[in-house]
Amino acid sequence: MGGKVTCTLGEVKQRADFIVYWGGNPAECHPRHFTKYTIMQKSKFLPRGRKDRTMVLVDIRETKSAKAADIFLQVKPGKDFELITILRAMIKDQHVTDEQIAVTGLSREVLDDLVGRMKGAKFGCMFFGMGLSMTRGKHMNSAALLTLAAEMNAFTKFVAMPMRGHGNVTGADVIMRWQTGFPFGITFNRGYPRYNPGEFSTVDVLVRGDCDAAFIIGADPGATMPQPAIEHLKRIPTIVLDPHVTHTSRLSRVHITTAPQGIAAPGTAYRMDEIPLPLKPPLKSPYPTDEQVVRRINEAIAAKPFWMPEGSQPQMLTAQV
């Protein structure tokens, strides 16, 4: 168990006749998702567009997205994991008791119908949002849904995809992976990358007061992080690169105004399905780009004495302990 069975958004646009949004509210949070990628699109394989597609919404409350759905399943808060596990059993014709189903707030008839539709689909896709991945169960919920999608491939084509947030979070994740092997929560304090979310994640490092400087690009932790983390940012030299003055800029020692990405600074943004899109800025900015600033800081650091004593060469670790 584990892994991820997914596709790029164009595959959904072209083929998905069965679309589930789970724990998300695309009508309000990703307003172009329906029209650009999913239910409203016509394609070679689904020429009638919306009529050829079934949309299911699973959520704890009836959001605006429910209006767009053919089927709305209101799951009891905190019972997503149970519901996914029941579906995993039902697709394999394993026995599930009425009491187990009752916990989810849904009925056997509704779930039988859902399983029938899932298996009857030619191409199913499940999008999941923070209502699944950030509530009780967290990453266990995501893992369960990804497993359900994987297991559905015994019957028909099925994929799953997280609805990633705004900004270029995916891009940072992708690049950290190719340079260090890990997506986030990385420390270099032994001279090579190590990973432990919960220990090396920014928030944990700040709350413990482990770092003696902070360098922040394109984020505003001063607005979102817990108070002890914010207090530590105030204590240490904090440097912020941002086109705007943010909460974090106000508590920082240095704020450097930079050109906004995609508007006045070129680059690459990675879409939620990890497809790289070039940013072609329509405007010019009097401010330097983040990249230019970081390069200049790097040059200045390179001019300083190396972090290890002259003449010492660390051994390569053939295995970590």
Added chain:
Amino acid sequence: MLRITGGKVYDPANGIDGEVRDLAIDDHGRFVESVDGGRTIDATGMIVFPGGVDVHTHVAGGAINFARAMTPEDHRRTQAFIRTKSRRSGLGGMAPTTFATGYLYAGMGWTTVNEAAVPVLSARHTHEELADIPIVDKTSLTLMANNEIMLDQLEQGEYERAKQVVAWYLWAAKSYGVKAVNPGGVAAWKWGKDAKQLASPIEGYKKLTPGGIVTQLARICDDLGLPHPIHLHCNNLGAPGNIATTLDTLKHLEGSRAHIAHSQYHAYGGDGWDTMCSETAQLADYFNTHPNITTDAGAVLFGDTVTITADGPWQHLLYKLTGRKWGNLDVENETGCGIVPYTYRPSNLVNAVQWASGLELLLLIQNPWQVFLSTDHPNGGCFWRYPEIIKLLMSADFRKECTRKLPDKIKGKITLPEVDREYTLYEIAVSMSAGPAKALGLSHKGSLGIGCDADVVIYNQDDDPARMFGHPRYVIKGGEVVIEEGDILETPQGREFLVKPARDPDIDAFMRPRFEECYTMSFENYPVEMERIEHAEIRECISHAP
């Protein structure tokens, strides 16, 4: 400027077999007749080879980066590169990080690598990763055999159009050539199906068959004059009895140039996992009588690895067989991608057959200019284990010792125990450098001749080939000494080679509406901009049309 004197030189591209020769390198990093001044390396008593060339590997892009995400437990235990003045930090292991990839390749004397599977849609990402692989020069191949816009043209009998579509995609991807993976099968996988045989129907198409795709795509590569022929991952990979499919594929390729990728995975007999056996003798026979086709071994080594391929349906099967993690990423209109961690065990009969088969192909195909060292990294094993394979090829005794550890039931399923051939140093130099360079059409690589790129590896002579090839004394890339006695001295940025095949002026207009129908990014944003390729060098296309 650099001189290398007194070494025993193995330079198969120029027929030099262990003669003591001096080499001279100018300030442009090329071999010349002689130089005045500069450093001299006294290589007396040492062995001098052209730098290694990997004809088939997966080191950059969405697929390997997906594999990195899926294997944090391996990163945690594997070798680590600590940052120093000359190198950046990184991790080795099953799916090494980019900087480490460059250090590991260069560290064993490989100086050119071919990234063998790139979807155009994420080619921008692949090039960004390639730019982060230091030292080595690079090429990349575009996944074409399941591209639906091209398949639609073939279905309609529009060969010329299909050729134009391929040319358009290659330039959009800033690619060096064409990779074909399970032709038609991956397109069928978009509907959860496969296409295993050359005459199989392809879900979504009426007339088109995998055989039709193979034959025409090979011809397209020749007609466009690509320096490297079609690079083909055949249908029915990994399945018992697939030798029939592979031989049928080869027949469909007659009259064209072709490179068959990782043929170890395509040379099995039997009709189930219990009866699976090696049929490498049959496949080797074909190569021995058809000197114009080449292959790489795709050899398997026992141990942990992660398998990654565009062959989505095969990975689904592997996931069902192993019950391990499964990653799958279907790429709109173009291709698929699957990831499954895997452990090859000597006690497992299927794995034992695979281990033997890879070596058998390397040994039974007589001409080393036709079969090259590869593990289909990381599929059969990691590239940094190549020295182990070299030892297996050079020592029949060592092979016998390893074969004894296989289960008794292996008897009759493999031919390896009957093969006494031992590679010479000259043959190793062909298989790891001169041969793959020639197959890739990189005439300035894999050769120590005047005017060629001065990529050289110098070994201390050693009775243990694994130790000798694992620890070169010097590695020289483009005339610069990058490795000396295991230390990384310099990490120059390598180049990327690509092609710009001739295209009809109206191909953009033809592509636009078809593109807009199935893609989700804008037509203008799709092609990778030339300025994004670091140290790009366009290689010439010369028509190979008969």
